[in-house]
Amino acid sequence: MIADLHNHMLFGVDDGAKTEEEMYRLIDASFADGVRQLCFTPHYHPGYFGEHQKQIASAFELAKQYAAEHHPELALSLGNELRYERSCIEWLEQGRCQTLNGTQYLLVDFLYPEPAENILDAMLRILNSGYTPVLAHVERYEKFHRDLREVDRLKAWGVILQVDAQSPLGGLGRGSKVRSRRLLEAGAVDFIASDAHDLTSRPPQLRPCYDFVARKYGEDYAQHLFWEEPLRILHSNE
Numbered sequence: 001m002i003a004d005l006h007n008h009m010l011f012g013v014d015d016g017a018k019t020e021e022e023m024y025r026l027i028d029a030s031f032a033d034g035v036r037q038l039c040f041t042p043h044y045h046p047g048y049f050g051e052h053q054k055q056i057a058s059a060f061e062l063a064k065q066y067a068a069e070h071h072p073e074l075a076l077s078l079g080n081e082l083r084y085e086r087s088c089i090e091w092l093e094q095g096r097c098q099t100l101n102g103t104q105y106l107l108v109d110f111l112y113p114e115p116a117e118n119i120l121d122a123m124l125r126i127l128n129s130g131y132t133p134v135l136a137h138v139e140r141y142e143k144f145h146r147d148l149r150e151v152d153r154l155k156a157w158g159v160i161l162q163v164d165a166q167s168p169l170g171g172l173g174r175g176s177k178v179r180s181r182r183l184l185e186a187g188a189v190d191f192i193a194s195d196a197h198d199l200t201s202r203p204p205q206l207r208p209c210y211d212f213v214a215r216k217y218g219e220d221y222a223q224h225l226f227w228e229e230p231l232r233i234l235h236s237n238e
């Protein structure tokens, strides 16, 4: 079984699914791929994708009704992918966005050219506020990977490192492929998610990456990255 804790399948709230129908097809594809735990994470990026709490709540209700009818074994939950700013903890406390399934785990992303020092500083600020940052698609921040020193520091602090499933297979470019494989090799990845936006270019496809990881690094590591660790995070409040 597979869990997917980073995707943009809720419709009409960011640059992911555009219609209700597309959302249902994405859920179908995800289920067919083996996903049984799906946490939707719409972008929260003030000025771009922002104050859509009502639309998110109603799309989530529709998704739950659909899953209950068509895929009763599929569990759904909600979070956000926050574009980091210093005020992001205030956004959370104001109820403008949310952590993963109401836990202390906060999925955050940055613009790709973000300097490594800024990412490290942001991670510390989030940790000092009592939340645990989940660094979305860690492999995509190229300035962060001169060597593994910065990654080691984040791991020592307890930051969770997420990789996109397309990256190790080359779907997000050569740089992301090399960097994600280096992280996998080092055992530094905490979990892998689809980051799905649509059915074609950024699809809800995790199984090919699961098979790749199982073949190259072992079935236990694949189970950890695609199921055990995401599930531990989702249920960490229980």
Ligand SMILES: [Fe+2]
Pocket (backbone or CB within 6 Å): 006, 007, 008, 081, 136, 195
């Ligand atoms: Fe994303």
